[in-house]
Amino acid sequence: MASGVWHMEKRSSIRNDSFVDRGDSEGSLECGSLSIIVLGASGDLAKKKTFPALFNLYRQGFLPPSEVHIFGYARSKMTDDELKNRIHGYLVPSKNATPELSDDVSAFLRLIKYVSGSYDTEEGFQLLDGDITKYECEQNSQGVSRRLFYLALPPSVYPSVCRMISLCCMDKSKNGGWTRIVVEKPFGRDLESAEQLSSQIGELFDESQIYRIDHYLGKELVQNLLVMRFANRFFLPLWNRDNIANVQIVFREDFGTEGRGGYFDQYGIIRDIIQNHLLQVLCLVAMEKPVSLKPEHIRDEKVKVLQAVDRIKDEDVVLGQYEGYRDDPTVPNTSNTPTFATVILRIHNERWEGVPFILKAGKALNSRKAEIRIQFKDVPGDIFKCKKQGRNEFVMRLQPSEAIYMKLTVKQPGLEMSTVQSELDLSYRQRYQGVVIPEAYERLILDTIRGDQQHFVRRDELKAAWEIFTPLLHRIDDGQLKSIPYKPGTRGPTEADTLLENAGYIQTHGYIWIPPTL
Ligand code: NDP
Ligand code: BG6
Numbered sequence: 001m002a003s004g005v006w007h008m009e010k011r012s013s014i015r016n017d018s019f020v021d022r023g024d025s026e027g028s029l030e031c032g033s034l035s036i037i038v039l040g041a042s043g044d045l046a047k048k049k050t051f052p053a054l055f056n057l058y059r060q061g062f063l064p065p066s067e068v069h070i071f072g073y074a075r076s077k078m079t080d081d082e083l084k085n086r087i088h089g090y091l092v093p094s095k096n097a098t099p100e101l102s103d104d105v106s107a108f109l110r111l112i113k114y115v116s117g118s119y120d121t122e123e124g125f126q127l128l129d130g131d132i133t134k135y136e137c138e139q140n141s142q143g144v145s146r147r148l149f150y151l152a153l154p155p156s157v158y159p160s161v162c163r164m165i166s167l168c169c170m171d172k173s174k175n176g177g178w179t180r181i182v183v184e185k186p187f188g189r190d191l192e193s194a195e196q197l198s199s200q201i202g203e204l205f206d207e208s209q210i211y212r213i214d215h216y217l218g219k220e221l222v223q224n225l226l227v228m229r230f231a232n233r234f235f236l237p238l239w240n241r242d243n244i245a246n247v248q249i250v251f252r253e254d255f256g257t258e259g260r261g262g263y264f265d266q267y268g269i270i271r272d273i274i275q276n277h278l279l280q281v282l283c284l285v286a287m288e289k290p291v292s293l294k295p296e297h298i299r300d301e302k303v304k305v306l307q308a309v310d311r312i313k314d315e316d317v318v319l320g321q322y323e324g325y326r327d328d329p330t331v332p333n334t335s336n337t338p339t340f341a342t343v344i345l346r347i348h349n350e351r352w353e354g355v356p357f358i359l360k361a362g363k364a365l366n367s368r369k370a371e372i373r374i375q376f377k378d379v380p381g382d383i384f385k386c387k388k389q390g391r392n393e394f395v396m397r398l399q400p401s402e403a404i405y406m407k408l409t410v411k412q413p414g415l416e417m418s419t420v421q422s423e424l425d426l427s428y429r430q431r432y433q434g435v436v437i438p439e440a441y442e443r444l445i446l447d448t449i450r451g452d453q454q455h456f457v458r459r460d461e462l463k464a465a466w467e468i469f470t471p472l473l474h475r476i477d478d479g480q481l482k483s484i485p486y487k488p489g490t491r492g493p494t495e496a497d498t499l500l501e502n503a504g505y506i507q508t509h510g511y512i513w514i515p516p517t518l
Pocket of ligand 1: 042044045155156
């Protein structure tokens, strides 16, 4: 296992602010004992994301074994070893396995204890509290206990689980300790259910104790957005309706719902991706400069953008469903649930009036990627006939292979005075060789331990996000908007491309950005 300090120095080269505690209480790992409780430990998210993220934090010295203990909790009857066997294979991809890593895995697994119990009775939670307290006493934590409850559970059980935690499992520190709750999306199905959930949890915990996770806010290039926009003179004068023709925020997956059809069919692509992940990215693209980097100042600006979004019109929406989606036995044969959607949002403020923000997300498409594409207007008084080469674009590729590139017109190298489209390219793999970019969940869990809520969704932000999408979602649920079938492995319904064109997006034909290879 590496020393935390060494890695802090190393990693701080890509993310300085993550190591500053701005929280509601002591966030330092040097203070008292830390118990991380994964509720729903038997589930898919826990094994694929939560435990691997904890393992990586452990390996990098952020979870010293002398201070940290990890508890899994779920209804399934399992021994500690059965839980460990279940998650073991997900901690290290087999291609990376080394003897050193395998020692780390064994040491990490020794930190884990499993407790079985229900989500709505006190018995299991009292047992859990007893185990945490016992461990805290053994740690000689000097009365400072820090308890992080990660709800890797369906939202339907959040209220009862939060009630049980508040009744049975709160930290008992006199000062310096804390109890925090991490909740996953989807947080509600619409405005009303989200508000109800917020009120139920809000009666039990303060906002400063609740971390609503949206893992897109933990992605490297999403976190880079504020820096790009507000630390570079280039962008300051250009970032507005005078220069920008349209903005696209795109999520594409080249696989379908894969065993999650039952869950997905209740939500659909708008609730699964657009209302949260893409809308959070939109906020960071469109918000005004915050007064400071304090989490509340940033979140204040995000809320203002959301509140300025106009009501979505049906003609600004194309929905699709891939052929074969209903073959999943957990999906009804008559399902109209969209697995693809393009939705145009319009922001009614001084900076963005008239600029379409095109949010597009789809499953079972022809590629996997997520990107932000800012397309600029044509050059006025164009003496070079640039139009035929295509417009300037600024692209941030969030995944795979993080990159930022600017498409621009240059003189065609050679004798002739002709122009061609080219790019200024910042490909991270090439520019930051050897720098490990952490998984989103790693950063976000570390933030929760440090008490930094900057990259988490505040209650009023969530409300404003649901206000934008709820009327549209209800029209879809009522069958007023239909999903158009599309073939898996394609770009989705062609109607979506027409919608983009009508919104003013001009695709550059013949230009392909080829990411550099090492
Ligand atoms: P699972 O369906 O795997 O559920 C997690 C655990 O919760 C299960 O192992 C089960 O444990 C318990 N559980 C399941 N259904 C119920 C129920 N109806 N009532 C009570 N307990 C139940 O979910 P995931 O792990 O996939 O997701 C957990 C949360 O994370 C969800 O909110 C999901 O939307 C969110 N999420 C998941 C992602 C993923 O990739 N899986 C990605 C992003 C968010 P037991 O029966 O042992 O108690
Ligand atoms: C989750 C969605 O929130 O994000 C999944 O529920 C989706 O449907 C996933 O596959 C995508 O995350 P990423 O980080 O792979 O883009």
